[in-house]
Amino acid sequence: MKVLIVEDESRLAENIAVSLRQKCGFAVDLAADGAEGLFLAMDASYDLVILDLMLPKLTGAEVLTRLRTAGSMVPVLILTARDEKQSVIQHLNLGADDYLGKPFDLGELIARAKGLIRRSQGHANPTIIIADLELDTVRGTVTRAGSLVALTPMEYRVLEYLAHHKGVVVSKTELLEHLYDFNWEKFSNVIEVFVAGLRRKVDGSPRLIHTVRGRGYVLQEEPWI
Numbered sequence: 001m002k003v004l005i006v007e008d009e010s011r012l013a014e015n016i017a018v019s020l021r022q023k024c025g026f027a028v029d030l031a032a033d034g035a036e037g038l039f040l041a042m043d044a045s046y047d048l049v050i051l052d053l054m055l056p057k058l059t060g061a062e063v064l065t066r067l068r069t070a071g072s073m074v075p076v077l078i079l080t081a082r083d084e085k086q087s088v089i090q091h092l093n094l095g096a097d098d099y100l101g102k103p104f105d106l107g108e109l110i111a112r113a114k115g116l117i118r119r120s121q122g123h124a125n126p127t128i129i130i131a132d133l134e135l136d137t138v139r140g141t142v143t144r145a146g147s148l149v150a151l152t153p154m155e156y157r158v159l160e161y162l163a164h165h166k167g168v169v170v171s172k173t174e175l176l177e178h179l180y181d182f183n184w185e186k187f188s189n190v191i192e193v194f195v196a197g198l199r200r201k202v203d204g205s206p207r208l209i210h211t212v213r214g215r216g217y218v219l220q221e222e223p224w225i
Contacts (some may be wrong), residue, residue, distance in 0.1 A: 001026045001047040002045070002046050002178045003048045004046045004048070005030050007079065008032050008033060008056055009052070013032070016109065017030060019106045020110065020113065023110055024113075025157050027178070034063045036057075037063055038058060041063070041072065041074065044177065047074070047120070048113055048117050049077070050109075051078050051096075052080075053081075053087075053091065054080075060080075061091060065095070068095035073120075075116040075117065076097050077099065078100075080101055097120075098115075126138045132145045140156060144204065145204070150201070152194075152197065166219050167219075168218065171216035172191045210223070
């Protein structure tokens with residue numbers, strides 16, 4: 001999963017980024033002002049935007065309004081130092097999906113971030129089940145037919161993204177964009193390596209990971225026609 005943090009307090013932004021990278025395996029981009037944040041959010045594909053309200057150049061409210069006006073449906077978690085209920089209501093009405101008041105616990109932020117991403121993909125339950133494959137997105141564990149499967153961090157991230165989009169063909173380009181941050185130089189063949197590893201460790205009967213020639217991969221129980 002890929003997250004954009006728009007926050008001008010550099011230490012706070014880095015602390016959030018480190019937590020999301022280390023504890024969730026997320027790819028994270030940072031923007032220090034509203035203008036840069038809006039540009040990145042419009043230019044790239046993110047699974048979540050964490051947006052401070054008090055920003056230079058463009059306020060969080062302006063960024064949020066422009067995103068929603070442009071038709072972006074990316075989940076937005078706002079960070080605010082304001083405790084006034086009216087401010088929270090205003091930003092939720094502008095299109096924010098959730099909020100946290102500063103100071104906040106990083107564990108709570110991570111839980112809210114995961115929840116927003118799950119719900120945006122139609123998965124309210126933290127456990128995603130496809131046939132006898134189960135992904136616990138809270139613990140980051142995978143079982144097949146009741147047996148725990150040991151995956152590398154990147155294999156898990158690929159499988160989790162496919163699971164969030166089960167039944168939908170996901171291209172290699174889309175996987176790359178959601179698994180790596182803005183600064184990583186992308187080589188498409190790494191996805192093939194990770195998928196090959198997943199097939200060795202996860203796939204069995206029924207087969208769940210299908211290659212759709214010329215389009216990408218799909219995770220589903222039924223054979224791809």
